[in-house]
Amino acid sequence: MIRQLLHPFSSAAPVLSVDGLTRTYAGAERPAVQNVSFALDRGECLGLVGESGCGKSTLARCLMRIEDADRGSILLGGQDIARLNGRRLRPHRRKIQIVFQNPTAALNPKLRIADSLIDPYQQLGQGAKLTHFAYTSRDAYIRRLLEAVELPAELAGRYPHELSGGQRQRVTIARAIGIEPDVVVLDEPTASLDVISQGAVLDLLDGLRTSLGLSYLFISHDLAAVHRMSQRVMVMRGGEIVDRFSANDLFAEKRHPYTKELISIF
Amino acid sequence: MMPKSAALRLSGASKSNKHGWQAILAALFVLLVLAASAYTFLYLKHDPTLTDLRGRLQGSSALHPFGTDHLGRDVLTRLLLGGGQTIGYSLLALGAALVIGIPLGLIAGYRRGWVDRLFMRIADGFLAFPDTIVAIVLSGLLGAGIGNLVLAIVLVKWVSYARLVRSTVLSESQKDYIRIARTNGLSDARIMTKHLLPHIAGHVLVLASLDIGKIILLISSLSYIGLGAQPPTPEWGAMLNDSRPYFQSRPELMVYPGLAIVSVVLIANMLGDYLRDRFDVKKEVQP
Structure with missing residues (x-):
């Protein structure tokens, strides 16, 4: 029911489904992330826009279980990982990377x-069926990964x-995709790059999404980049999702006033 | 205006070039001392503890290039073997301090919380006593001897290594690559050994090379007052003390071990300075 409300376009089960996620820092007056719900379909790129400090990165850290959410659920492939820890969380770690x-x-x-680059495979990937980055030898695996992000093997x-900077970000992307996760959380992946590298990295990410069937949660303060990459967009302000729409409807009249404000800045 | 990181790198590079020859010299000297000690030990022409009262306090000769001491023992043999003793025990003390300090610092810095607080209180307790006092107290309790002296040095020195490692680990473990290592399921032990240990190696090496001179001095000075190496073991500090009564007639008996201590400490400090210049500079380039 919730899923249909949140995402009425698709019938397949979402790879990631977040419901009522709330996170309050000790001593803070209001939650950094408040009652956030969304669903992410296989192969989809869902954009999340908002200005600095609106809770985007806190949300990302909660999804990765770097931080614990106070309330809410994180369904990853049907399993709620919000309360799992240690050995029980470990098998699910492979499905989500950042x-x-x-x-x-x-x-x-x-x-x-x-x-x-080898860390994720050594810890989480062994025993998993990897189709694109099948592990034959360490060297071959690393070479395949670097190839996938268009970097020379040397x-x-x-x-x-x-x-x-651009090469380094490609390496971190290679590390994230090397164990073929279902979901990759991209937390402002181009914010520290120059304009030319930004475009190239976005193109690379888009290509990897299609070829590997990845799903992205693309977090950015850059509305233009989000619009270019995503099929759907959510707008976050003060820890809450204030607007959500299909990327084609970005300029529609019915947009939330805050979304219009963001558009006017660009 | 040059960016700060670039300026740092440049100054670091020029400094390390300037000190390069010193480091090589230092390393050569240490090797020479160790080789000489080993050589004398293996092909002993003279027994360093054999007394010959008829041949005491001789000047230099073909048989005894540096003469003999108040008990007729060959000074050169004792000087070279003493180098092995002094440097060897200093390295032993340093090694033991590293073996205790590095893991404790790693765990305290990585675990934080009550583990870290407990560690810091213990460290503060150890830091409250100056090394000489601990050495003297320990000798009083356990008896004078080089073993107890080494123990005293270890008890005092491990704290500075543990604290150094802790502070490095505290700052590094806040970085994204440690977060990613955790989300990738690396165990704490694996994160410490694979990701954190390489960061502390340089810092520890610098502190250790600066410390070794101090430890040599400490061992020599405490041996001089009779708390370290016991007679007839050849040790530079003890040799200084032995030749004190003959300062008027045979001053060179004090000059030889004195010079030996000074030069080894100087060399150790030069090596430390070189390593500090070499490692203190951040290799990481800012984005």
């Missing part, structure tokens, strides 16, 4: 690229500081 805003912070500066032996 790409952070700042690739410099997201890569260990002391590890070679290959050593960073970068495997380099350190993050030897790569450009």
Whole structure:
């Protein structure tokens, strides 16, 4: 019922379905994320727009179980992971991955690229049936991953500081997709890149979504990027979803006043 | 205006070039001392503890290049073997402090919470006592001897390594790559060994190389007052003390071990400075 209300277009079960998610920080007057509900279909890119501090990243961290939500459920492939911990959460970790805003912070500066890339597979991917990145040998696997994000194989032996910002973000994308998750949370993946790299990374992400059948929750303050990438868009303000619409209806008259405000800024 | 990180890197690079020769020299010297000690030990021409009262306090000769001491023992042999003793025990004390300090710092910094608070209180307790006091008290309780001296040094020194490691881990474990490692199911132990340990290696190496000079001095000075190496073990501090009564007639007996201590400590400090310049500079490029 909820699913139909939230997303009336599709009949298949959503890969990710969030209901009533609320997160309040200790000492804060109001929740950082308040009663957020949405469903994400397989192969879909759902945009989430809002200005800095509106709770977008808190939502992402709750979905990744980096932070615990106070209330609400996170159904990932039909299983509520909001209350799971430790060994019971572990099998579900493979289904959801994240790409952070700042690739410099997201890569260990002391590890070679290959050593960073292999982590998810070593921990979560073994035993999983990988169709695109089938593991034959470590070298071959790393090479396939770098190939998928259009990076030369010789970068495997380099350190993050030897790569450009755009290359580093491609590496973190490769790490996120290497175990073929159902959902990738993209938390402002292009915010720290220059304009040319931004476009290239967005194109890459869009191509990977189609070829690997990934679903994205694309979080950004950049309405133009969200509009370009997403089929549906949610607008967040003060921890709440204030507007949601199909990307084609962005400029429709019935948009929420705050959405119109965001459009006018761009 | 140069960006701060670039300026840092540039100054770091020029400094490390300037100190490069010192580091090589230092490493060579340490190797030389160790090799000489090993050589003397293996091909002993003289027994370093064999007394010969008829040949005491001799000047330099072909048989005894540095002469003999008040008991007729060969000074060069004792000096070289003493180097092995002093440096060897210093390295032992340092190694033990690292073995205790690094894991405790890692766990305290990574776990935070009550583990960290408990650790910090214990560390504060140990820091309250200066190393010389601990050494003297421990010698009083357990008896004088190089083993107890090493124990005292370990008891004092592990704290600074644990605190250094803790502070590095505290800042690193807030970064996104640790968050990602957690969401990727890496165990705490694996995160500490794979992701955090490489960050502390440089810092620990710098502190250790700066510390080794201090430890050598501490062992020598406490041996000098009789709390460290016991006679007839050749040790530089003890040799200084042995030759004190003959300062008027044979001053070189004090000059040899004194010079040896000074040069090894100097070299150790130079090495430490070089490593500090080499590692203190952040390699990470800001976006």
